[in-house]
Amino acid sequence: MxxxxxxxxxxxxxxxxxxxxxxxxxxxxxxxxxxxxxxxxxxxxxWGCIPTKHLLATTLAVEALAAQAKQKLASGTVTPDLAAIxxxxxxxxxxxxxxxxxxxxxxxxxxxxxxxxxxxxxxxxxxxxxxxxxxxxxxxxxxxxxxxASFPGVKPDGQAVLGVAPVLDFTEAPESLVIVGAGAIGLEIAAVYHRLGTKVTLVDAAPRLAPAEDPDVAKVVAQVMRRQGIDARPGVTVESLVTEDGRAKLTLAGGETILADKALVAIGRxxxxxxxxxxxxxxxxxxxxxxxxxxxxxxxxxxxxxxxxxxxxxxxxxxxxxxxxxxxxxxxxxAGMETGPYAPGPIPGCYYGSPEIMRVGAIAAPGDLVSEAAFVANPIAQAHADTPGFARVAWKNDKVTGITAVGHGASTMATLATVIVSQAWTRNQAEELIFPHPGLDETLKAALLGEKKVKA
CATH class of the missing domain: 3.50.50.60 (FAD/NAD(P)-binding domain)
Structure with a gap:
């Protein structure tokens, strides 16, 4: 047998x-x-998720101290050792x-x-x-x-114009860095090298930063980057990006040129x-x-x-x-253990730069019903001196269809937000759940219980 x-x-x-x-x-x-x-x-x-999060975590103290220093609550310097990192x-x-x-x-x-x-x-x-x-x-x-991804005239050349992998392996921060692409990769790497003292210029052909997200998210990201001193330019067309005399030379439509020690091409995959x-x-x-x-x-x-x-x-x-x-x-x-169609439900996505971004489910469009709350009222965000941003809930037929958040620690809301969207919660369910106080999730609770309005 x-x-x-x-x-x-x-x-x-x-x-x-x-x-x-x-x-x-x-x-x-x-x-x-x-x-x-x-x-x-x-x-x-x-070359992606894990290395960038390591770099973001090990440089975060620079930004945290700067936020408290602006409040005149702390002073001093933090100097990350990039080679050791x-x-x-x-x-x-x-x-x-x-x-x-x-x-x-x-x-x-x-x-x-x-x-x-x-x-x-x-x-x-x-x-x-x-x-x-x-x-x-x-x-x-x-x-x-x-x-x-790359396109003619804008592609890594292995010299001063680079892809993500070599930029994540720098043991010394360049004095200046041009980033082409304002999606998750570009925004996260911009945060890392800004903290390390690099002069960062970020450009994207899309009309706003984080172009896949709610337009109001882009406004918060742009606001934070302006305060930090990052030169972020959405809505610009790149003519070429080449290495010239050992440096990266970015030429924009209209003829403006920007020189930098290094450049990163992060325009999708x-x-x-x-x-x-x-x-x-x-x-x-x-x-x-x-x-x-x-x-x-x-x-x-x-x-x-x-x-x-x-x-x-x-x-x-x-x-x-x-x-x-x-x-x-x-x-x-x-193996014959599944017979029905693949149906994963809503899939959360997060950006871990500064500020953080989280979204699960639908992005509210003009005319949709939304409710929202600002991070400025959150005691944890206040304590960290990092209050820009909001949480927004999209509704349809009195049920949650999507949640977006941008601000301090927004990514920590992702799991709960995924549960809420996947179960299509009503306001009553949000009222019945006890949220810990103080906590960042209280901004999500405030958004769920906020007055509904038509999104402009």
Missing amino acids: TSNPAKRLVVVGAGPGGYEAALTGATAGLAVTLVERGKLGGTCLN QAKKKKLIAATHSAMAATLQKAGVRHVTANLTGVAPGLAQVAGGGETEDLPFDALILALGSRA FAATVVPGLADCGVAFADPSPNRSWIKTGDTLEAAPGIYAVGDCNGRVLLAHAASSQGVYAARHA
């Missing part, structure tokens, strides 16, 4: 989506092979790599360091270390991530999905442009029968926690 062999799952990419998919698949009894050409953890751990960051990331590898080994996941070179029905072809291997699969999960054979397997793409094509997925995150795409490469939501959720679902679906 022989037992049936375990269903074979191949996962490509060990960022948040692929890593969670591999562990979930192993827990479900699948025979899992995880293919990763680089470091475990993907962009988030190595970077050394600690590397140790923390290396420790996480080791922990992830141990967890995969304990779960029985085979980890292969290789590049996906082709796909055929039921077969993934990989190459690494001078060797090639064919990996048969019953299910394939593509967690290919994304890559930094594109999918990295060009793999031979995918189209022949029935995988379709959202855009025919090479290297810029999100993989189309259906209700079960399948791009073709038995082939899933999770995380950034499907273009749904470019957030690490969204990728993790998708990876878990795809592995469970491949």
Whole structure:
């Protein structure tokens, strides 16, 4: 009597989506092979979420002291040691790599360091270390991530014009830094290097900072940046960004030039999905442009029968926690443990710069009903001498459809806000919940219980 062999799952990419998919698949009894050409953890751990938060946390004391000094409540200086900060960051990331590898080994996941070179029905072809291997699969999960975007005339050159990774590895802060892109990455890195004494200039073609968020959020961000002395310029067109005589030279439409020691290009991300054979397997793409094509997925995150795409490469939501959720679902679906469509509910997003931004659910449009409260009345924000900002609730049919906050510690509201939006709370539910006092969440409570008005 022989037992049936375990269903074979191949996962490509060990960022948040692929890593969670591999562990979930192993827990479900699948025979899992995880293919990763680089470091475990993907962009988030190595060149994105985690390094930026480390830099933000280790430089925060500069901003905190400056806020109290303006109130004439403190004096002195804080001098972050950037070289030491970077050394600690590397140790923390290396420790996480080791922990992830141990967890995969304990779960029985085979980890292969290789590049996906082709796909055929039921077969993934990989190459690494001078060797090639064919990996048969019953299910394939593509967690290919994304890559930094650029456009002609504005792209990293490896000299003074850089992408995110080298900027996050500086051991000495440049005297001046130009950042092209005022999304989450640009805003967070602007905060870090401003605290380190760098003269920061931030530009974006969009008409406002944080262009994906509520326009009133952008007003608060602009206000804070003006007070800090950051030169933030939304609504400007960049003609070119090049290295000239060892420095970055930014040329704007109209001819104005800005020189800086370094420049960062942070203008979004594109999918990295060009793999031979995918189209022949029935995988379709959202855009025919090479290297810029999100993989189309259906209700079960399948791009073709038995082939899933999770995380950034499907273009749904470019957030690490969204990728993790998708990876878990795809592995469970491949194992037969999920049969219905992928329906994660509202997904929160946060910016951790200065000020922080949090949003979950709908952004209120003109004519929508909203209620809101200002951070200026919050005792915690007052104590930190950091009171700009607000929390805003969007309503429809007397139920919450979205929550936005910008201000001191706004990201700490994200989990509760996600619960409220996912459960479509009414005012009565907000009244019944006891909020701790004093706490930042009291601004969220005040917004929930505030008078509703039509958004202008």
